[in-house]
Amino acid sequence: MTVNEPTGGSLPMHSQARSSSSSNIPKSEKKRRKWFGTSERRSGQGFMTRYGPSRSDPWPQRYIAVFVLCALIIWSFYVVVGRVCTPMIRNDSSVGFGRAIGIGTMITFIILWLVFVWSYMMILIVGPGLARDHCPKMPAPPSDFVSGQAPTESGPSAAETASAQMVDSHSTLVHGPALVDTEAPEPSQLVPISHLVSDFVRGSETEAPGSAALSREAKTRGPKDEIYVERPVPLPQTGPRWCRYCEINKPDRAHHCRHCGTCVMQFDHHCPWIGQCVGWRNHTYFIIFTLQASIFCSYLVIWLVIVLTKMPEIDGQVMGLLIAAAIFGLFAGMMYSSHVYLIIKGVSTVESYKSRDQREHEDHALQAEFGTLWKNHEKRKVRKRWKEEWGGVEVDARWKWGNSMEMWEQEMGTKWIGWFLPLGRPQGDGIHFKSNPRFGPNGEWLKKKDWPKELQ
Numbered sequence: 001m002t003v004n005e006p007t008g009g010s011l012p013m014h015s016q017a018r019s020s021s022s023s024n025i026p027k028s029e030k031k032r033r034k035w036f037g038t039s040e041r042r043s044g045q046g047f048m049t050r051y052g053p054s055r056s057d058p059w060p061q062r063y064i065a066v067f068v069l070c071a072l073i074i075w076s077f078y079v080v081v082g083r084v085c086t087p088m089i090r091n092d093s094s095v096g097f098g099r100a101i102g103i104g105t106m107i108t109f110i111i112l113w114l115v116f117v118w119s120y121m122m123i124l125i126v127g128p129g130l131a132r133d134h135c136p137k138m139p140a141p142p143s144d145f146v147s148g149q150a151p152t153e154s155g156p157s158a159a160e161t162a163s164a165q166m167v168d169s170h171s172t173l174v175h176g177p178a179l180v181d182t183e184a185p186e187p188s189q190l191v192p193i194s195h196l197v198s199d200f201v202r203g204s205e206t207e208a209p210g211s212a213a214l215s216r217e218a219k220t221r222g223p224k225d226e227i228y229v230e231r232p233v234p235l236p237q238t239g240p241r242w243c244r245y246c247e248i249n250k251p252d253r254a255h256h257c258r259h260c261g262t263c264v265m266q267f268d269h270h271c272p273w274i275g276q277c278v279g280w281r282n283h284t285y286f287i288i289f290t291l292q293a294s295i296f297c298s299y300l301v302i303w304l305v306i307v308l309t310k311m312p313e314i315d316g317q318v319m320g321l322l323i324a325a326a327i328f329g330l331f332a333g334m335m336y337s338s339h340v341y342l343i344i345k346g347v348s349t350v351e352s353y354k355s356r357d358q359r360e361h362e363d364h365a366l367q368a369e370f371g372t373l374w375k376n377h378e379k380r381k382v383r384k385r386w387k388e389e390w391g392g393v394e395v396d397a398r399w400k401w402g403n404s405m406e407m408w409e410q411e412m413g414t415k416w417i418g419w420f421l422p423l424g425r426p427q428g429d430g431i432h433f434k435s436n437p438r439f440g441p442n443g444e445w446l447k448k449k450d451w452p453k454e455l456q
């Protein structure tokens with residue numbers, strides 16, 4: 001089979017036809033299809049295409065932010081040690097502070113600087129863990145693997161199909177269709193933060209095509225003549241996820257990164273500041289790096305504000321460093337807090353999209369039934385019933401098997417020193433993950449009545 005690059009070059013005929021026709025599909029429709037699945041996905045058309053290894057970004061593009069950050073780190077040493085502390089130690093500083101303050105602040109700065117540089121070196125050196133180092137190459141999954149009947153556009157509603165498939169997924173586990181996931185997610189690094197913000201400001205959203213039809217079909221009259229709206233549920237994974245670039249079956253939680261051109265174990269996000277992905281192996285170091293960056297920048301901001309207020313004449317370099325430290329410190333602090341939140345929830349950045357998508361689909365289903373602005377009481381009732389039916393377990397909680405402390409230790413190691421310095425190790429092997437027993441064997445989001453008896 002011809003090996004082609006994913007972009008440019010000559011794609012095989014059916015793949016070309018597919019990409020040109022799919023370009024006419026609105027973005028929201030593409031998203032809906034990805035969520036609920038389509039007959040095209042199940043019939044397996046287009047699954048056979050191998051693209052060959054994808055190339056990583058060219059190195060100047062990949063490492064430009066790393067060079068910028070390294071330059072800033074070296075410059076910060078020059079400004080604080082050379083321009084602020086040394087004149088104090090020589091007793092010729094215009095700030096008015098003497099030798100003792102100069103030596104004390106310089107030693108504190110150097111210690112924080114060294115720890116920060118050490119943390120940065122570790123995250124630069126330690127890779128995220130590549131799936132290809134652990135998974136053998138596999139041939140493409142067969143194209144005629146469909147088990148059961150493929151739904152048509154006029155067939156059962158997407159939610160019904162998803163539910164039916166969910167119930168039936170145990171029997172289709174072995175021979176079920178393989179998911180070929182080629183679309184590497186490109187998570188914004190601020191996504192977890194934007195989730196927190198959007199929780200407060202959400203309200204008006206546009207309606208996704210298809211959701212109206214979905215909920216209309218799913219609607220029935222429940223007890224006491226209440227309107228029952230079927231909860232939209234994501235399609236379960238019913239087979240191995242084959243990467244057409246790496247030609248491997250991706251382990252759970254692994255995703256293909258287009259910037260690195262490879263599949264990354266427990267993929268979190270691609271970070272331009274380190275020129276590589278954050279994944280299973282280096283997530284711990286990434287957390288430590290953001291923590292140490294926040295501490296280092298906070299110290300710089302406090303110390304430089306004091307120096308600047310005492311200076312008879314503003315030093316441009318000190319002022320520049322103060323602004324850079326404030327921006328980077330804020331960014332690193334937000335990254336640290338959002339990642340701590342994700343860790344104790346047991347989700348990676350990319351997995352956290354799932355609950356955002358779920359909320360959007362639920363909003364659309366409710367808006368289609370009750371209207372955008374009205375009947376908030378009814379909407380709340382339906383949500384309450386959904387919550388009771390699913391036992392309050394969120395759609396992305398597949399990998400949350402313990403309490404917050406256990407999830408933290410799983411990611412950051414059991415020794416507390418490793419929570420502050422780059423010395424810890426994640427537990428496990430990055431391939432096999434303990435699963436939440438409230439989910440099915442393929443990650444099906446189960447209703448409470450389908451949980452193991454002892455958990456109900």
Ligand SMILES: [Zn+2]
Pocket residue numbers: 243244245246247255256257261262263
């Ligand atoms: Zn891959």
Ligand SMILES: [Zn+2]
Pocket residue numbers: 257258259260261269270271276277278
């Ligand atoms: Zn990457």
